[in-house]
Amino acid sequence: MNNIPRFAVTPGEPAGIGPDLLIQLAQEDSRFNAExxxxxxxxxxxxxxxxxxxxxxxxxxxxxxxxxxxxxxxxKIIAITCTEKVTAxxxxxxxxxxxxxxxxxxxxxxxxxxxDAIVTAPLHKGIINDAGIAFTGHTEFLAELxxxxxxxxxxAANSSNSMTLTSDLRVSLATTHLPLKDVSNAITKASLKQVxxxxxxxxxxxxxxxxxxxxxxxxxxxxxxxxxxGMEEIETITPVINEFKKAGMNLSGPLPADTLFTPKYLNxxxxxxxxxxxxxxxxxKHVGFGHGINITLGLPIIRTSVDHGTALDLAGSGKANTxxxxxxxxxxxxxxxxxxx
Numbered sequence: 001m002n003n004i005p006r007f008a009v010t011p012g013e014p015a016g017i018g019p020d021l022l023i024q025l026a027q028e029d030s031r032f033n034a035e036x037x038x039x040x041x042x043x044x045x046x047x048x049x050x051x052x053x054x055x056x057x058x059x060x061x062x063x064x065x066x067x068x069x070x071x072x073x074x075x076k077i078i079a080i081t082c083t084e085k086v087t088a089x090x091x092x093x094x095x096x097x098x099x100x101x102x103x104x105x106x107x108x109x110x111x112x113x114x115x116d117a118i119v120t121a122p123l124h125k126g127i128i129n130d131a132g133i134a135f136t137g138h139t140e141f142l143a144e145l146x147x148x149x150x151x152x153x154x155x156a157a158n159s160s161n162s163m164t165l166t167s168d169l170r171v172s173l174a175t176t177h178l179p180l181k182d183v184s185n186a187i188t189k190a191s192l193k194q195v196x197x198x199x200x201x202x203x204x205x206x207x208x209x210x211x212x213x214x215x216x217x218x219x220x221x222x223x224x225x226x227x228x229x230g231m232e233e234i235e236t237i238t239p240v241i242n243e244f245k246k247a248g249m250n251l252s253g254p255l256p257a258d259t260l261f262t263p264k265y266l267n268x269x270x271x272x273x274x275x276x277x278x279x280x281x282x283x284x285k286h287v288g289f290g291h292g293i294n295i296t297l298g299l300p301i302i303r304t305s306v307d308h309g310t311a312l313d314l315a316g317s318g319k320a321n322t323x324x325x326x327x328x329x330x331x332x333x334x335x336x337x338x339x340x341x
Contacts, residue, residue, distance in 0.1 A: 005116035005336040006035045006067040007329065008078075008106035014041065014086040014095055016310030017320040018121030019048040023056055025322050026075050034333050035067040037115070038075050039102040041082040045075070051088055051316045063114055078105060088316030091124060096131035099123050100141070107145045110301035117302035117332040121325065122310045139176070139296050142303055152198045152297040154271070155281060155307055156331065157288020169287050170271040171280040172199050172297065183276045184232055187219065192240045196273065198298040200249055203270055206302065208338035212270040215260055216241055216253030219275045223254045237275075291323040293331050302335045304328040 011018035022038055023045065038045070042058050049056035061076045070076065080102050084094045103123075109115040120138055128135040135141065143151040154172040174195050175186045196214070203212035217223075218237060220230035227234050237254045245251055253273075255265065260272065261283045274280025285292060285307070292307040306324040314320050 004033055004035060004067050004069065005333060006037060006114070007117045007119050007332055008109050008115040009036050009038045009119045009329075010102045010106050010121060011038060011040045011045075012121035012123040013091070013099060013127070013310045014044050014082055015089060015091050015315060016122060016124065016312055017315050018123075018310070019045055020052060020088075020315060020318070020320040021121055021306075021322050021325045022075060023049050023052055023054055024318070024320065025325060026056060026070070026073055027054055029072050030069045031326070032329055032333065033069065034116075034329065034336075036070050036076065036119075036329070037061050037078060039078045039080060039106045041086070041098065042077055042079050044082055044086045045077070047086070048088060048316065052318050054318075080105060089312045091127045091312070093127050093131035096128040096133055099128065100133065100135070103138075103141060104145065107142060107301070110303075111146060116336045117304065119325070119328050119332050120303065120305040122306055122308060124310050137177075138294075138303075138305060142296055142299055142301075146299050146301055148299045150194050150198055150298050152195055152202075154199070154295045154297050155284045155288075155292055156295060157284055157292035157307075158327070169266065169284055170203075171284045172271060172273050173277060173280060174273060174275045176277060178276065180276065180278075184219065184230075187232065187236060187275060189236055189240055192236065193243075196240065196244060196249075196251070199271060199273060200244075202297040206297070206335045206338055207270075209270050211250055213250045213252070213268060215255055215265055215269045215272045216251055217257045217260055217272065217274045217279060218254035221256070221258070223256045290321055291327045293324060293328040295331065295335075302332055302339070304332045304335070 055073050057074045059076045061078050082095045082098045106118045110118050139151045156170045158168050203209045219232045224230045224233035233254045241251050257279050294305040294307045296303045
């Protein structure tokens with residue numbers, strides 16, 4: 001076991017703010033008890049540092065070296081070359097394969113126990129698809145390479161914006177990027193059971209919570225109001241909750257989403273399971289915009305990420321906010337420590 005964890009960090013879309021965030025973070029005295037190894041194009045990183053007017057020294061990564069906390073102004077790097085020269089703020093589909101190559105290298109390093117976690121900066125799904133590569137997102141790509149049967153999306157945020165290691169609010173999703181008209185049919189007893197099992201398992205194993213309390217949202221207004229506003233709660237959600245409660249899980253619900261996200265409920269909860277994307281995430285992002293994080297559950301590895309996009313308009317400007325990346329790294333440290341204890 002390493003004295004400190006070693007993380008692979010991917011900058012994501014090279015024309016976006018991912019490289020900026022890493023370069024800006026390198027300017028600070030290290031606040032992390034971890035070694036960060038970026039997987040990126042060295043020339044692109046140095047050019048971006050020049051654009052930002054910030055000093056940067058890249059150190060070639062050697063797996064045989066003992067993990068060490070990063071020094072100010074330095075980044076350890078695994079070199080992977082972009083296909084074409086990068087211009088900050090301008091997408092180029094020729095570099096899409098490079099983005100996936102950096103991810104593949106980092107993920108494989110986690111699978112092989114070379115790295116303790118992967119932390120990802122934002123990529124641009126549209127430009128990857130424009131390159132003729134079928135790609136639906138980080139989560140699905142991670143699941144495919146790690147052979148995970150059911151990845152579960154969780155977003156987390158600390159309401160005090162203190163960058164502490166424990167998030168005040170964790171929200172997972174029973175369904176992810178679906179049109180609203182398709183959500184009801186996608187929520188079955190089988191799918192809901194799988195999501196709850198993954199959520200409960202990872203809260204215990206990756207967050208160190210022995211008996212997690214999970215609040216489960218209803219799908220319909222007022223959680224269906226005894227069937228007057230929909231039958232999904234009666235036919236699907238409640239039977240699954242009751243089954244797990246009999247098995248000893250601490251679940252509450254189905255609860256109306258419009259009242260669940262209040263201190264009365266949240267102060268006793270470790271996580272919320274929302275039924276669809278825009279049921280839970282607007283509240284999360286209201287609480288934690290700028291320092292929220294995305295965590296993929298259900299993987300055999302630890303993955304955390306920023307909760308924002310590529311922000312092409314900010315790339316190369318020096319105005320990118322590192323708060324979400326800092327929170328993602330801190331969360332990876334917490335999760336790594338929990339799995340090693």
